[in-house]
Amino acid sequence: MSRYNPRDYDTLTLLATRPGNDTWPRDVAAMPAAIRPAFAVIAAVASNGVIGIDNRLPWRLPDDLKRFRALTSGHAVIMGRRTWESLPRALPDRQNIVVTRTPGYLADGAETARSLVDALSRASRPAPTFCIGGGALYRDALPLADTLYITAIDRAFTGDATFPPLDRDQWCEVEREPHTLRGPEGFDYAFVTFRRVGNDLAFSTTLRVNKGDNDV
Numbered sequence: 170m171s172r173y174n175p176r177d178y179d180t181l182t183l184l185a186t187r188p189g190n191d192t193w194p195r196d197v198a199a200m201p202a203a204i205r206p207a208f209a210v211i212a213a214v215a216s217n218g219v220i221g222i223d224n225r226l227p228w229r230l231p232d233d234l235k236r237f238r239a240l241t242s243g244h245a246v247i248m249g250r251r252t253w254e255s256l257p258r259a260l261p262d263r264q265n266i267v268v269t270r271t272p273g274y275l276a277d278g279a280e281t282a283r284s285l286v287d288a289l290s291r292a293s294r295p296a297p298t299f300c301i302g303g304g305a306l307y308r309d310a311l312p313l314a315d316t317l318y319i320t321a322i323d324r325a326f327t328g329d330a331t332f333p334p335l336d337r338d339q340w341c342e343v344e345r346e347p348h349t350l351r352g353p354e355g356f357d358y359a360f361v362t363f364r365r366v367g368n369d370l371a372f373s374t375t376l377r378v379n380k381g382d383n384d385v
């Protein structure tokens with residue numbers, strides 16, 4: 170696998186270029202964070218870190234699903250094989266990429282990749298690309314992500330899948346939108362956005378380029 174050489178690429182060209190062509194570096198992880206294509210993690214996390222139980226979500230939170238759909242539609246979504254198997258079908262209006270070590274794994278309506286980096290290099294929708302879970306893949310994704318969209322649930326749940334601990338020195342909270350789920354099973358929760366500390370340049374550049382794309 171070739172290493173990324175900063176002299177080979179111009180930042181704006183790289184961000185404006187759709188992946189899949191010859192200029193797209195295969196070794197995404199080797200790219201400096203400042204010019205790596207925008208990559209976001211999206212997760213709903215209980216106060217004790219739980220994200221799932223028996224390969225399903227431990228809660229019913231319709232507004233979170235709506236927000237998930239709104240944020241990820243039109244983009245590539247990368248998920249672990251178990252999360253894929255928890256879904257009824259491929260997520261519509263998105264490029265579905267399933268990460269698995271099983272050769273020949275068939276996922277109807279999705280592409281497969283053998284690692285997270287392989288999946289990132291296959292993503293061919295406009296940035297950002299999203300990692301949508303589950304626990305195993307979040308652990309791989311955190312070191313590469315620029316943004317985290319976390320639904321922080323203010324209640325502990327029993328579960329068997331967890332979100333990795335966040336190094337708060339690496340992540341800066343940039344937005345928080347508090348909500349309450351009413352009813353006997355209700356709880357407070359917040360939509361929280363974190364940005365990687367020191368990665369502002371990549372964000373403003375990416376947003377500028379995307380805006381230009383939309384103008385055409």
Ligand SMILES: NC(=O)c1ccc[n+]([C@@H]2O[C@H](COP(=O)([O-])OP(=O)(O)OC[C@H]3O[C@@H](n4cnc5c(N)ncnc54)[C@H](OP(=O)(O)O)[C@@H]3O)[C@@H](O)[C@H]2O)c1
Nearest residue numbers: 212213221224225249250251252269270302303304305306
């Ligand atoms: N709360 C949330 O926001 C949220 C979001 C998504 C999922 N979830 C929950 O999370 C749970 C599933 O998470 P999980 O940790 O059990 O499974 P997962 O991360 O969805 O999938 C694990 C599988 O993905 C493949 N995989 C993971 N890392 C890989 C790597 N580095 N290289 C190659 N393949 C890799 C392997 O597939 P093979 O075994 O096929 O090789 C592995 O067994 C479910 O309960 C689900 O409902 C919650």
